[in-house]
Amino acid sequence: MSEPLVTLRDVVKRYDDFTAVKRMNLEIGAGEFVAIMGPSGCGKTTTLRMLAGLEAPTEGEVVIDGRVMNDVPVHERDTPLVWQSLALFPFLNARENVEFGLKMRAVAPGARRKKALEWLDRLGIAEFAERNVETLSGGQRQRVALARSLITEPRLLLLDEPLSALDAHLVIRMQGVLTRLQRELGITFVHVTHSQSEAFAMADRVVIMSRGEIAQVGAPRDIYRAPANRFVAEFVGRNNIIAGTVAPVGPGFGLLRVDTPLGPFDVVADDAPRPPGEAAVFVVGADRVEIGREPRPGAVPCTLISEEFIGSVVTLFLEAPDGTELKVQAQERALAALDAGSGGAFHLSWSPQEAHLLPPGA
């Protein structure tokens, strides 16, 4: 990464008896699209509000563009935020809302009006410029909020779950709008969301937070395939998390054997020292599990508990003889051949390359 645009250095945010953010360190490069993701109360929104200056860090430094921002008041920062509630001004029409930031910068009425109309046009809502914002649809209001934040051409745009109130089909469309804008403008986006699909679809890098701490930072693909710990493995995607102990005798060839209640499995070894008998946890993505009707060597016999159909992809929830729940995700077409509805036994297996070992103690 070249010179980072944003640096969080040992940032702590404490409220009276609650620590929202615990000693956070993060660098965000110029032009990067970063998603901060995590469950409710993980500190993601607090982090975003500290970047905007709406909250002051209790400890540590927030550096933006080489300048320590801790004591810079909100209105002197150029860090517009797209609010979850959008926070459009109901007493102004769409164009006047968009103009607001330029008005604060004392841009002449004619010039800011022209600029606002350009932005509304760019976001495809020029025809609604003079409309009362309360009469606009959710998607249109979203675009007004975006235009209002971008009109000052900031280097950093903050987004606080702005898509959470939209219908599913609009979310997909707005994701496209956001990624396109981000690429065209070269602005750094910091997008807070609890939605994995949103984060993975748009971000260059995803920051996963849990209880005020960063659980993992990485490209969406890396986080999906190689979760750094159990929290990330559970939070991200549909993963089978299987715990066991390191077997006394390994298979060699860079593989590690793990004895589990489901039987012994070989997984690709990592660099960590793995003495026999030590606990080992590995993760297998539900989409990497092979499922069949015929018994195979090393396959786990299971019975079907339920299935979740979301269109072309189906997730099957199965139970192993010891009660472990295993998930299999596959194309609906592929599963049709298995005749899942008729009951009976299934056999699950995966290749060692698909099993990802979690670091010891994670």
Place this chain on the structure above:
Amino acid sequence: MASDPKSRLDLYALSFRLPILVWQALFFVGPLAFMLAMSFFDVKNYRMVETFELKAWERMLTRGYVWDSYFLTLGRAALAALVASLVAFPAAWLLAFRASETQRRWAIFLLVIPFFTSYLVRTFSWLVILAESGVVNAGLGAFGLGPYTMLNTGFGTLVGYLTLVLPLVLILQTVTLAHIDPRLPAAARNLGCPPGRVIWEVVLPLAKTGLVVAALFAFILSFGDFVAPYYLGGSKPPTLPILIIDTTKSGQQWPRAAVVAVMMMLTLFAIAFASIAFAYRKRASK
């Protein structure tokens, strides 16, 4: 089906509404109509004669002192509404945006307490405070200032009006401001608006309805108030409520008093209507 349930239900509902309608007709619309009629009566040998003449109207509308009194009352009530709104606003702002929920509840409770005591009693207590040898002048005297005449002046009247309206205006403003979504002022600051300007750009437009209604209440109460201009303002020059009393006392001129009362009613109707229209005006959507 034995009977139409709809007509039965209407009778049932009417039996509850009828007393209220009768009450309104008897004690509100009736007296109002009578007052309007009375403004066209005549007085002969100190007795009211029920006729239809414009004498009282002609007399009152052509006298300069009536119009002086009218504009004096209008101006002082407007001043009271303005001063009350301006004085209350910083306090309301603190209560709405800086105080905790609990503090705000207590403040509103405390602001209701003045209404426990008769307004007349509260006004009388000002006599002790504002008199030539009163508390304020004694305090100022310690610094070699004064004494200042505060009773029987426009200032005294204003103090009385504020005694009446300030707690109410403060409560209405506080409730209005407390209902503002705090994210909107924050969004304005986030877009580069300095804190002081946020009040002008965001808080006032959002609170417009409540602020106008609060000021309207202050105006209406002050406009019709007899106590403050009489006891603290010295009744000279007279405001319209004092003019009504004076007119009825001298020569049983009830029709002339009725003219003044009708003038006041019409003024209040016009101002209330205009204020509410302004308060609730939404921007037109093109």
